[in-house]
Amino acid sequence: MTDQTRKKSPEPDAEAVQSLGAIPDPRSGYPKPLRQPLHPEITEELIEQLVRSFYTKVRADSDLGPVFAREIGEDWEPHLSKMFDFWSSVTRMTGRYRGKPTAVHHRLTGVEPEHFLRWLTLFRETARTLCAPEVAAIFIDRAERIGESLQLAMFFDPANPGRILPLRETPA
């Protein structure tokens, strides 16, 4: 195909692009994909409520509480605010979280795959209490996927693959 015969895309219509609420890319004029929350009901307020309520349960839990107490100590606000950023990035695409969860979990001591099951049980319980069912399903799906990848990074051993526990309530 020569340059003459190649079909050119039509010129973008700036007004149409903007009427979609999209921001035109300055070079091409075409809309850039919008970074939108995964669900309109997922607000920063909901995330803060979910995170605070979840970690209140974690702190009181006889399996998880001691692990967190050892790492975090008394002042939970820095951890909570990191987790607001994390969930805001995961579900609202804000890009606010810039940490490295795999490295952080890798250096934790005294954590076993069973801790992931307990973590997810409390997380599901909290999400289902505070969110509409389809919103809770989004948080839970993301937590299960991230949990799976953290668990693999921490515990995968080709000589003992059974050490990895399935974390999804509904297998993918």
Ligand code: HEM
């Ligand atoms: C689905 C499961 C999980 C998710 C999505 C998750 C996510 C995260 C994230 C994003 C952080 C912040 C990392 C940073 O500092 O940038 C964090 C920190 C932490 N996580 Fe997890 N986590 C999960 C499971 C667990 C489990 C099972 C444990 C252990 C029982 C655990 C213990 C911790 C601790 C102690 C910290 C704080 C480390 C520190 O600040 O020194 N996490 N987690």
